[in-house]
Structures are given as structure tokens and as C-alpha cells.
Amino acid sequence: MPSDLRRKKTLGTTSSQRLIGGILVEITKRYRQKNLYVRVRSPEGKVIVSAPSHFPDERINSYVLQKLPLIKAAQQRMRMDFLHTYREYISGETHYLWGKPYTLEVVTEGRRYHIQKESSKLKFTVPHGATRTSKERAFNAWYRQELNSVLSEITRSIEEKMRLYAHEYRIKNMKTRWGTCNIDKKRIWVNLQLAKKPIECLVFIITHELAHLVEKKHNERFHALVERYYPNWREAKEILNAPPFVTSF
Known part of the structure; x- marks a missing residue:
């Protein structure tokens, strides 16, 4: 009971x-x-x-x-x-950027955090005394920078194709959603964790959220709209459902 x-x-x-x-x-x-x-x-x-x-x-x-x-x-x-x-941000760990795995190499020197991307590794420079929390914060800031670097071009391309336009895009580290849409304000939020997934996942989420500007519910009209402008959405959704999970019913 x-x-x-x-x-x-x-x-x-x-x-x-x-x-x-x-x-x-x-x-x-x-x-x-x-x-x-x-x-x-x-x-x-x-x-x-x-x-x-x-x-x-x-x-x-x-x-x-x-x-x-x-x-x-x-x-x-x-x-x-x-x-x-779960990450300790120590050398030897695997971290992902746009679906590609990189081996982390941590170097302790200087006073600032810095991440340098190389062919198959990420060189992570941290100051002495850096904690796991501070390293995670630096990594999230780097992911935000990487996501911002592609967001404008991708959203502009999708908006022109769909002829639907949001007033604003923002990035947030969300627990249960890959993206959300405030229909009244035409504001779309995307999950910071998308920077770890292949770029097609970001394209799918932007397409999905833009479709909500004309159809609030996940009904036949909504799915037909997503299908029309991103036919490979099923493959992208399957990738999103791989770790790390964000699950709703």
C-alpha cells in the first residue's frame, strides 16, 4: 500500500x-x-x-x-x-567530446585551469591543490565553450530549413531533459551534456524543440514535423539513450 x-x-x-x-x-x-x-x-x-x-x-x-x-x-x-x-579527473580516464573518446592527461602547474585537445587525448592543466569539484567545474566550463562554438551555426541552419525561429538559445546542465522549449518566450534550452554526444544528437534536439513552437504536444503532427526535417531522429534518440541516461515516462 x-x-x-x-x-x-x-x-x-x-x-x-x-x-x-x-x-x-x-x-x-x-x-x-x-x-x-x-x-x-x-x-x-x-x-x-x-x-x-x-x-x-x-x-x-x-x-x-x-x-x-x-x-x-x-x-x-x-x-x-x-x-x-563517475569521474575523478585524473590521468588515464576517458572523456568524450562530440562522441569521440579522449584519454585524459593531467598536468599540475601554474594557477589556471586549461584544456588542450590533441589527436586522441585531452591535456588538462590544473593548479596545485585542485579538488575534484574544481576540476569538474573547469571541465563543464570547457564543454560549455565547445557547445557554444557550434550552436549558432547549427541553430541558424535548422531554423532556415524549418522556417521556425527561436528568440534565444541557452545552455544548462540538466538532469532529466536534453532540451526544453518555452513556447511563449520562444526560448530553447539545451543540455550541456550534449557536448559529449555526437553532433547529430544536438541537431535532433534543436529540431525537436523548434517543432514545439508550432505543436506543443508529442502527437502525430509533432512527430511528422520532426520526421520531415530530421528523418534520422530515431538513430539520434538511440544514441541519446546510451550512457549517461536521462529517462522520462
């Missing part, structure tokens, strides 16, 4: 934690939300439900129980993925 462990309420939003099928689920109900979503967050496998405020608990419980096999499978993948992708 599902059981509430904690509940708190803010303006227009109610949050609680509940055991459903033996799994701890974090549930957030929002007044303006229209649909029910279940997400499994990487890397810890945390289960998060967001639902409209008028949805009864029984409906949420039933939906989560229905998705329980998928949730458990995703959690297992994430546990295995975490073992393989």
Missing part, C-alpha cells in the same frame, strides 16, 4: 514523498500543470512525479505502479552507468 512520508505545501504547489510499490517517490502537484509525468533522475535513480493539482492520489499511484517495471529497469541502468561514468 502506498504511504505518505512527508508533505509540504506552497502557493499553488503541493509536494510529498510516498512509497509506491516499495519505491520512494517524490510527488509535486501544480495548479497550472495539465499532464502527469514520471521521471527517473540520473545518477541516483530518484523517482519524481509531477501532476496537475486536481489529480487524485489513486490515479497517480496506479500510473506509477503501471510504470514500475520501466522505473526499476531505468534505476538499474543508472546504477551501472554511475559506476562507469
Whole structure:
């Protein structure tokens, strides 16, 4: 039986934690939300439900129980993925840029962080006393720079082909989405982690989010639009579903 462990309420939003099928689920109900979503967050496998405020608990419980096999499978993948992708940023590790693996070579000297890309390795210069957290921050800044270096050209090309135009593109390190689209503001966010994936994954995500400017839902019209302008979207989606995972139901 599902059981509430904690509940708190803010303006227009109610949050609680509940055991459903033996799994701890974090549930957030929002007044303006229209649909029910279940997400499994990487890397810890945390289960998060967001639902409209008028949805009864029984409906949420039933939906989560229905998705329980998928949730458990995703959690297992994430546990295995975490073992393989956790990084200490030390020499010998493998790091990815645009789908290509590079061997990391760490050099301790100077006062600044610097990453130099060579044929098959990344030379990572760090100051004395650098921590794992500070090295990760430097790496994320480098990934952001790499993503920014291609984003304008790619988005311009796709926009001209689709004749759909966003007002703004931003980069954010997201846990559960490869991209999001604010339809009203025509603002598209892309996940920083896309810099680790092949470039076609970025093309797919931009195409996907631009399609939302004319079709909010993932219905037949939406999928036909994505299919028209990026026929290889299935292959790109399969690559995105390889480690590291970002899973939604």
C-alpha cells in the first residue's frame, strides 16, 4: 500500500514523498500543470512525479505502479552507468567530446585551469591543490565553450530549413531533459551534456524543440514535423539513450 512520508505545501504547489510499490517517490502537484509525468533522475535513480493539482492520489499511484517495471529497469541502468561514468579527473580516464573518446592527461602547474585537445587525448592543466569539484567545474566550463562554438551555426541552419525561429538559445546542465522549449518566450534550452554526444544528437534536439513552437504536444503532427526535417531522429534518440541516461515516462 502506498504511504505518505512527508508533505509540504506552497502557493499553488503541493509536494510529498510516498512509497509506491516499495519505491520512494517524490510527488509535486501544480495548479497550472495539465499532464502527469514520471521521471527517473540520473545518477541516483530518484523517482519524481509531477501532476496537475486536481489529480487524485489513486490515479497517480496506479500510473506509477503501471510504470514500475520501466522505473526499476531505468534505476538499474543508472546504477551501472554511475559506476562507469563517475569521474575523478585524473590521468588515464576517458572523456568524450562530440562522441569521440579522449584519454585524459593531467598536468599540475601554474594557477589556471586549461584544456588542450590533441589527436586522441585531452591535456588538462590544473593548479596545485585542485579538488575534484574544481576540476569538474573547469571541465563543464570547457564543454560549455565547445557547445557554444557550434550552436549558432547549427541553430541558424535548422531554423532556415524549418522556417521556425527561436528568440534565444541557452545552455544548462540538466538532469532529466536534453532540451526544453518555452513556447511563449520562444526560448530553447539545451543540455550541456550534449557536448559529449555526437553532433547529430544536438541537431535532433534543436529540431525537436523548434517543432514545439508550432505543436506543443508529442502527437502525430509533432512527430511528422520532426520526421520531415530530421528523418534520422530515431538513430539520434538511440544514441541519446546510451550512457549517461536521462529517462522520462
